[in-house]
Amino acid sequence: MKNSGVQQDVSISQGVRAMFYLMKPNETSFQTLEEVPNYVEKATPLFISLMILELIISWLHKGKLPGRLDDVLASLSAGVLSQLPSLLFRSIELTSYVYIWENYRLFNLPWDSPWTWYLTFLGVDFGYYWFHRMAHEVNIMWAGHQTHHSSEDYNLSTALRQSAFQVYTSWIFYSPLALFIPPSVYAVHLQFNLLYQFWIHTEVINSLGPLELILNTPSHHRVHHGRNRYCIDKNYAGTLIIWDRIFGTFEAENEKVIYGLTHPINTFEPFKVQFHHLLYIWNTFWATPGFFNKFSVIFKGPGWSPGKPRLGLSEEIPEVTGKEVAFSSPASQLLKIYAVVQFALMLAFYEDTFANKAVLPQVSLILRISFIILTLTSIGFLMDQRPKAAILETVRCLVFLILHGSGHMKPFIPSLSLVFETTVKGLSL
Ligand SMILES: [Zn+2]
Numbered sequence: 001m002k003n004s005g006v007q008q009d010v011s012i013s014q015g016v017r018a019m020f021y022l023m024k025p026n027e028t029s030f031q032t033l034e035e036v037p038n039y040v041e042k043a044t045p046l047f048i049s050l051m052i053l054e055l056i057i058s059w060l061h062k063g064k065l066p067g068r069l070d071d072v073l074a075s076l077s078a079g080v081l082s083q084l085p086s087l088l089f090r091s092i093e094l095t096s097y098v099y100i101w102e103n104y105r106l107f108n109l110p111w112d113s114p115w116t117w118y119l120t121f122l123g124v125d126f127g128y129y130w131f132h133r134m135a136h137e138v139n140i141m142w143a144g145h146q147t148h149h150s151s152e153d154y155n156l157s158t159a160l161r162q163s164a165f166q167v168y169t170s171w172i173f174y175s176p177l178a179l180f181i182p183p184s185v186y187a188v189h190l191q192f193n194l195l196y197q198f199w200i201h202t203e204v205i206n207s208l209g210p211l212e213l214i215l216n217t218p219s220h221h222r223v224h225h226g227r228n229r230y231c232i233d234k235n236y237a238g239t240l241i242i243w244d245r246i247f248g249t250f251e252a253e254n255e256k257v258i259y260g261l262t263h264p265i266n267t268f269e270p271f272k273v274q275f276h277h278l279l280y281i282w283n284t285f286w287a288t289p290g291f292f293n294k295f296s297v298i299f300k301g302p303g304w305s306p307g308k309p310r311l312g313l314s315e316e317i318p319e320v321t322g323k324e325v326a327f328s329s330p331a332s333q334l335l336k337i338y339a340v341v342q343f344a345l346m347l348a349f350y351e352d353t354f355a356n357k358a359v360l361p362q363v364s365l366i367l368r369i370s371f372i373i374l375t376l377t378s379i380g381f382l383m384d385q386r387p388k389a390a391i392l393e394t395v396r397c398l399v400f401l402i403l404h405g406s407g408h409m410k411p412f413i414p415s416l417s418l419v420f421e422t423t424v425k426g427l428s429l
């Protein structure tokens with residue numbers, strides 16, 4: 001039990017165990033929200049280590065890589081993009097929860113009781129199940145969540161392909177917990193529930209035997225990511241698969257799963273990956289006649305149109321043949337390697353920004369965020385081989401030199417400092 005008033009450290013053992021929800025109540029119970037460690041922020045090295053491990057296992061056992069560079073870059077770009085708002089604002093999932101707790105709580109469960117801890121574990125997982133189910137059944141929520149399903153591969157990087165705006169609806173499903181569970185206990189489980197879902201995005205684990213009955217596993221979640229008809233709207237679980245078994249949405253892995261959206265988006269551009277369905281809803285909304293129909297376009301299922309049942313018709317879901325060819329970048333291998341190097345440098349810069357967010361001036365923070373967005377967009381343009389990709393990348397390099405020259409960023413290879421300074425001076429002459 002911790003009540004020191006400052007954010008607690010996370011040991012290596014705790015960091016690793018947090019990825020699998022193997023935590024004990026007495027080491028993860030905190031009196032105040034301020035003491036709750038940021039387990040998710042500290043997990044980046046573990047994400048990378050597990051991705052490398054998956055690569056090695058897949059190579060040794062199957063003789064193939066678990067994913068493709070262009071797709072992995074698009075997934076990681078979505079992951080970075082989805083985290084950027086947290087550099088400026090406290091997450092809405094916490095802000096709304098604290099507001100309800102402070103103004104409307106009915107009673108106060110003890111923060112240091114293991115019973116509260118286990119109840120919150122179940123409560124957050126139950127809230128996640130309903131959020132996730134609605135994220136598939138309500139079109140406007142699907143506009144956010146579809147990002148996570150847009151990869152046609154299935155590997156650990158897919159877990160990080162997250163929506164930048166689904167948190168604006170997910171908080172609703174956790175808010176009943178704020179009537180009786182302290183925010184510090186909720187904040188711990190919200191993070192563990194998210195982290196648990198990382199390792200299940202893999203094809204290198206087949207079946208976990210009897211654990212498949214209770215836990216959400218790689219096999220169950222592969223079904224969730226499938227676009228085969230038998231996979232649609234199944235296995236919404238976060239940590240426990242029991243919710244799907246109880247509410248009739250469970251489906252076991254059967255025929256070979258073909259991953260991705262039923263209508264693939266065929267792009268690696270981060271903004272299209274995030275917002276294309278929102279644009280589609282906007283256009284469909286105006287093209288659909290009648291007030292109630294327009295309302296239904298937003299709140300019924302993504303497959304709905306006038307005259308159809310709420311969730312659309314399953315026979316309209318394109319049948320898979322097993323011969324689907326995943327969209328891949330037309331860029332050369334050399335260009336892909338260039339993109340990976342630029343992405344890795346950006347990632348180091350992103351980590352540095354998170355580590356120093358408390359001391360960086362607001363203007364530096366905003367410029368850094370803008371540069372990260374510019375980098376992700378440029379990499380997306382390069383991967384899609386858009387006509388303006390070369391111009392955008394040149395602009396990005398110039399912006400880097402200007403930001404470096406004005407002291408808003410530092411190069412990660414110190415010996416390059418002199419080169420940058422000389423170039424900036426050369427440009428300004
Ligand atoms: Zn989903």
Ligand SMILES: [Zn+2]
Nearest residue numbers: 148159201221
């Ligand atoms: Zn997933």
